[in-house]
Amino acid sequence: MLGEMMVDFYDLAEKALAMERAGKKVIRLNVGDTNLPTPRCAVDAAINSISTTKAGYGPAAGLEEFRKKIAEREKCKIENVVVGPGVKALLFGLLSIIGKKRVFLPKPYWPAFEMISKKHGLQIVPLETTMETNWEFEIPKLTAEDAIIICNPLNPTSTVYDEELIRKTIKKANEVGAEVILDETYKGLVFKEIPGYENAIRLRSFSKEFSMEGWRLGYAVAPKEIVDKITKFNQITITCVPQFIQKAGLACLENEKGILQDNRKIWMERTALAQKMLAKTGFEFAKPNAGMYIFVTHPKITDGDNFAEKLLEQGVVVAPGSEFGCRRFVRICTNKNSVELEDAINKIVHQLTHL
Numbered sequence: 001m002l003g004e005m006m007v008d009f010y011d012l013a014e015k016a017l018a019m020e021r022a023g024k025k026v027i028r029l030n031v032g033d034t035n036l037p038t039p040r041c042a043v044d045a046a047i048n049s050i051s052t053t054k055a056g057y058g059p060a061a062g063l064e065e066f067r068k069k070i071a072e073r074e075k076c077k078i079e080n081v082v083v084g085p086g087v088k089a090l091l092f093g094l095l096s097i098i099g100k101k102r103v104f105l106p107k108p109y110w111p112a113f114e115m116i117s118k119k120h121g122l123q124i125v126p127l128e129t130t131m132e133t134n135w136e137f138e139i140p141k142l143t144a145e146d147a148i149i150i151c152n153p154l155n156p157t158s159t160v161y162d163e164e165l166i167r168k169t170i171k172k173a174n175e176v177g178a179e180v181i182l183d184e185t186y187k188g189l190v191f192k193e194i195p196g197y198e199n200a201i202r203l204r205s206f207s208k209e210f211s212m213e214g215w216r217l218g219y220a221v222a223p224k225e226i227v228d229k230i231t232k233f234n235q236i237t238i239t240c241v242p243q244f245i246q247k248a249g250l251a252c253l254e255n256e257k258g259i260l261q262d263n264r265k266i267w268m269e270r271t272a273l274a275q276k277m278l279a280k281t282g283f284e285f286a287k288p289n290a291g292m293y294i295f296v297t298h299p300k301i302t303d304g305d306n307f308a309e310k311l312l313e314q315g316v317v318v319a320p321g322s323e324f325g326c327r328r329f330v331r332i333c334t335n336k337n338s339v340e341l342e343d344a345i346n347k348i349v350h351q352l353t354h355l
Helices: 009-021 040-052 064-074 087-097 111-119 163-176 224-236 243-254 256-280 304-312 338-352
Strands: 081-084 102-106 123-127 146-151 179-183 201-205 218-221 293-296 330-333
Touching: 009 304, 040 243, 064 081, 064 218, 064 243, 081 087, 081 224, 087 111, 087 179, 087 201, 087 218, 087 224, 102 111, 111 123, 111 146, 146 163, 163 179, 218 224, 243 256, 256 293, 256 338, 304 330, 304 338
Parallel strands: 102 123, 102 146, 146 179, 179 201
Antiparallel strands: 081 218, 201 218, 293 330
């Protein structure tokens, strides 16, 4: 994907910034920023930690009380938990230590999966899927040299994979010594509860569930030998996640039920509004089962990248589909209030008249 001629996700973002600096209003639906406040309990916990704690080095695997709370959440042992500065950093460390040569990526996939895999010199095998089958993939023939990265709920579609598909993939991988890596960044934003999975490496983030994008906090749940290796990776790279950030994360988990309940309500309302407006004008998409994206196309759209670039001229930024392996699509993030979201979608619909 990186070698093709396409509109770059980050180039579009920079162009949007330049337009804003020039005084033009731009509605940003391209980046997965929740635009929601970080929970007050997290902010207070961070301030208290900064005020009362010596700013020394912390454990490379994460604070024990934080890891213990994560273990309770994930129903695992504390030895199976390691903390890191977000999912991207954890995935980078993970792919550097698990010793695989090939990575399977079901389409559409988060661009970082491909970029990080390429940085490690891994062979990337995209798995073709279709919107008509709700983006479900066929389980590939796996070997001990393989890993498969599955984002569930899926970024960019906000759909949820069939439970039996995930369980069968994990079972087949375990039988041959392959690794299943589950990115569960959006699990807390599902509209209907989804199951937990064992015998796979699971990654979770505080960015979307708790609106802590810039704080950079996440964790991995994995076998002890992998946790130990990621801990060593932390030691020679980040040293440790700052203690005040982990204290903020701990406060979020202690108040998780109420925070996620409120956030899910917001994403359900925003998603419903966007779905109604888009469907009414002929846009096609798989129904989202979680916040915060809708991955759309239209019979008039033959090139999502070109559509995204032209749309920027109207003051709306969306993510081009080629970045996710699906060029006819664009990803819309529903991260605005109803007034701005309606304005943006009206401009998206208007752009169709120029195709």
